[in-house]
Amino acid sequence: xxxxxxxxxxxxxxxxxxxxxxxxxxxxxxxxxxxxxxxxxxxxxxxxxxxxxxxxxxxxxxxx
Numbered sequence: 001x002x003x004x005x006x007x008x009x010x011x012x013x014x015x016x017x018x019x020x021x022x023x024x025x026x027x028x029x030x031x032x033x034x035x036x037x038x039x040x041x042x043x044x045x046x047x048x049x050x051x052x053x054x055x056x057x058x059x060x061x062x063x064x
Contacts, residue, residue: 013048017041
């Protein structure tokens with residue numbers, strides 16, 4: 001299985017973030033959309049990286 005099959009496509013990730021930002025903007029119309037989007041994107045990238053690292057550690061543990 002290729003790495004691309006394990007990870008969501010960047011466009012899928014971006015679509016989810018955009019949808020989330022849109023919904024938050026409906027609740028808080030005065031939000032700085034670009035800043036909020038960039039902040040959320042950063043959190044998502046950190047979470048994905050952490051999940052990937054955790055998955056690699058679990059794979060290494062299974063090999064022992």
